[in-house]
Amino acid sequence: xKRIKAVSMLSVSIGTILFxxxxxxxxxxxxxxxxxxxxxxxxxxxxxVLLMTPALGFxxxxxxxxxxxxxxxxxxxxxxxxxxxxxxxxxxxxSFGPSIHGLIGDxxxxxLNGVGLGSSPLxxxxxxxxxxxxxxxxxxxxxxxxxxxxxxxRMKFSAFTIFIVLWSTFVYAPVxxxxxxxxxxxxxxxxxxxxxxxxxxxxxxxxxLVAALVMGKRKGYLExxxxxxxxxxxxxxxxxxxxxxxxxxxxxxxxxxGLAALAFVTTNTATAAAALAWAFTEWAHKxxxxxxxAASGAVAGLVAVTPTAGFVTPMAAIAVGGIAxxxxxxxxxxxxxxxxxxxxxxxGVHGLGGFWGAIATGIFAxxxxxxxxxxLLYGNPHQVIIQFEACGATIIWSGFATYVILKVIDAIIxxxxxxxxxxxxxxxxxxxxxxxxxx
Amino acid sequence: xxxxxxxxxxxxxxxVQKALMKIDVHGVTLTEAKGFGRQKGxxxxxxxxxxxxxxxxxxxxxxxxxxxxLEEVIDAxxxxxxxxEIGDGKIFVFDLLDVIRIRTGERGEEAI
Numbered sequence: 321x322k323r324i325k326a327v328s329m330l331s332v333s334i335g336t337i338l339f340x341x342x343x344x345x346x347x348x349x350x351x352x353x354x355x356x357x358x359x360x361x362x363x364x365x366x367x368x369v370l371l372m373t374p375a376l377g378f379x380x381x382x383x384x385x386x387x388x389x390x391x392x393x394x395x396x397x398x399x400x401x402x403x404x405x406x407x408x409x410x411x412x413x414x415s416f417g418p419s420i421h422g423l424i425g426d427x428x429x430x431x432l433n434g435v436g437l438g439s440s441p442l443x444x445x446x447x448x449x450x451x452x453x454x455x456x457x458x459x460x461x462x463x464x465x466x467x468x469x470x471x472x473x474r475m476k477f478s479a480f481t482i483f484i485v486l487w488s489t490f491v492y493a494p495v496x497x498x499x500x501x502x503x504x505x506x507x508x509x510x511x512x513x514x515x516x517x518x519x520x521x522x523x524x525x526x527x528x529l530v531a532a533l534v535m536g537k538r539k540g541y542l543e544x545x546x547x548x549x550x551x552x553x554x555x556x557x558x559x560x561x562x563x564x565x566x567x568x569x570x571x572x573x574x575x576x577x578g579l580a581a582l583a584f585v586t587t588n589t590a591t592a593a594a595a596l597a598w599a600f601t602e603w604a605h606k607x608x609x610x611x612x613x614a615a616s617g618a619v620a621g622l623v624a625v626t627p628t629a630g631f632v633t634p635m636a637a638i639a640v641g642g643i644a645x646x647x648x649x650x651x652x653x654x655x656x657x658x659x660x661x662x663x664x665x666x667x668g669v670h671g672l673g674g675f676w677g678a679i680a681t682g683i684f685a686x687x688x689x690x691x692x693x694x695x696l697l698y699g700n701p702h703q704v705i706i707q708f709e710a711c712g713a714t715i716i717w718s719g720f721a722t723y724v725i726l727k728v729i730d731a732i733i734x735x736x737x738x739x740x741x742x743x744x745x746x747x748x749x750x751x752x753x754x755x756x757x758x759x
Numbered sequence: 760x761x762x763x764x765x766x767x768x769x770x771x772x773x774x775v776q777k778a779l780m781k782i783d784v785h786g787v788t789l790t791e792a793k794g795f796g797r798q799k800g801x802x803x804x805x806x807x808x809x810x811x812x813x814x815x816x817x818x819x820x821x822x823x824x825x826x827x828x829l830e831e832v833i834d835a836x837x838x839x840x841x842x843x844e845i846g847d848g849k850i851f852v853f854d855l856l857d858v859i860r861i862r863t864g865e866r867g868e869e870a871i
Contacts, residue, residue, distance in 0.1 A: 542808075545810045545812075546808075547803065547805055547810055548805055606804055608804070610804065610805075612805055612806060613806070616806065652806045652807055653806070653807035654807075655806075655807070656807065656808050665806060
C-alpha cells in the first residue's frame with residue numbers, strides 16, 4: 321500500500337514538472353489574430369524542411385563507398401533525432417529567447433516554458449508561437465547534418481553524437497540568435513538573410529572546413545579509388561532536398577501570401593539555373609555533363625538562393641543560381657589540389673555557395689519586390705559591406721568554436737575510428753549492419 | 760572430358776546461351792567477373808577527381824563437355840560472343856578429371 325502511494329505521489333510530481341508550462345498552452349486557441357492560412361503554410365513548411373535532413377542523408381549516402389552507406393545516412397537521421405530534442409530543451413531558448421546583449425538568448429524558455437499556442441512574439445504574430453518554434457527546429461536540425469559530409473567515412477559514432485550536441489548548442493544557437501532574433505547584433509546591423517544563408521550554409525561550410533582539417537584525410541585519399549557507390553541515391557536526395565527547400569525558403573516568409581510565392585519562384589529558378597551552369601561548365605571543361613554534376617549544381621543553387629529568395633526578382637535568381645553553379649564547380653575541382661579531405665565538398669558547395677548567396681543578396685536585393693531589402697544594384701552599396709560583416713562574424717565564430725569543440729572531443733575520446741574500422745567501413749564497425757544484403 | 764571457361768561481354772550472354780542450347784549443352788555455370796586484357800580500362804570523373812577503372816565487368820561461363828563435343832562448344836561460343844571489337848573476351852580449355860552428380864552418384868561423362 322505504502323509503495324503504491326509513493327508511486328502515485330511520484331507520478332503527480334512528474335506531472336507537475338511536465339506540465340509546468342500548461343498556463344501558456346491554456347492561452348492557446350482562444351488567442352486572437354492567428355491566421356489559419358499562414359499557420360497551415362508554416363506547419364506544412366516545417367514538415368517539408370524536416371524531409372530535407374533524411375534527403376541529405378541520401379544525397380551524401382550515394383556519394384560514399386558502399387561500406388559506409390548506412391553510417392552516412394545515419395549521420396543525418398541521428399542529427400534529426402538529437403537536435404529535435406535539444407531544441408525543445410534548450411536550443412530554442414538560447415537561439416530565440418530573450419536576448420542577453422544581442423549575443424545569445426537566455427534560458428527562460430527552457431523546455432519550451434512559455435512557448436505556447438498563442439500568437440508568436442517572433443516571426444509573425446499571425447502564427448502560433450509553437451508553430452514558429454517547430455519551423456525553426458527543422459533549420460537547427462539540418463545545419464549540423466550538413467557538416468557531416470566533411471568527415472564522412474571516418475568519424476567515430478560516439479564522438480559524432482557529442483559533436484552534434486555541442487555544436488548545435490555553442491555554434492548554431494548563438495549564430496541563429498545574432499541573425500534571426502530581432503535583438504541579435506547582426507540583425508540590428510541590418511544584415512539581410514532571408515532563409516539562412518549565413519546561419520545555415522556558411523556556418524556549416526566553415527565548420528566543415530575546420531572539421532576536415534582537424535580530422536585529417538581518409539585512409540588512402542587520392543591513392544585508392546573512392547567513387548560514389550550509388551549516384552541514383554544522390555539524385556534522389558538532391559531532388560527531395562529541392563522539394564523540401566520550398567518549405568525552407570518560401571516558408572521563411574512566415575506568411576502564405578505573395579512573399580512566399582516570390583521565394584518559391586526564385587528558389588526553383590535559381591536551382592535549375594545552377595544545375596545547368598554546373599553541368600554546362602563541366603561539359604565544356606571535361607567533355608561530359610555528369611549526373612552527379614547536375615545534382616551537385618542544383619544543391620549549390622539551393623544554397624545560394626537561400627538568403628536571397630525573398631529579396632530578389634526571378635530574373636536575378638537566374639544570375640544568383642548560374643554564378644553559384646559555376647563557382648562551386650570550380651571550387652570542387654580545386655579540392656583535390658588543396659590538400660584537405662572535405663569528403664563530400666561541404667566547403668565548396670555550402671560554404672562557398674552560402675557566402676556567395678549572402679553577398680548576392682547585398683547586390684541584387686530589390687525594394688520593388690520586398691521593401692525590406694535594397695542592394696547595390698538599387699543604389700545601396702553599403703548593404704554589401706553589411707553582408708560581408710555578417711559573413712565575417714559567422715566565419716570567425718564558427719571556425720573558432722568548431723575547432724575548440726573538435727579538439728576537446730579528440731582529447732577525451734578521439735574523433736576517428738581505428739584504421740582497421742575505417743577499412744572495414746562504418747556500417748559494420750560502428751553499427752554492425754550492412755547496407756546491402758542482396759542475393 | 761574438358762572444362763571450358765569463357766569470359767565474354769554481358770551484351771553477348773543471351774546469344775551465347777541460345778547457341779549453347781542449340782547444340783544441346785546440358786549445363787552452364789555463370790559468374791559475374793571483372794578483369795582486364797588488351798581492352799585495358801577507362802576513365803571515370805566524379806566532381807573533378809579522375810579514376811582509372813582498370814577492371815571491367817564481364818561474365819564468366821563454365822561448361823563441362825565430353826572431348827568429342829569440345830570443338831562444337833568452342834565454335835558456338837566463338838561465333839555467338841563475337842563483335843569484332845576489342846574486349847570480346849577469351850575461351851580457356853582444361854582437362855577435366857571427373858564429374859559427380861550429387862543426387863544420383865553418377866560419375867564421368869554420365870554426370871555431365
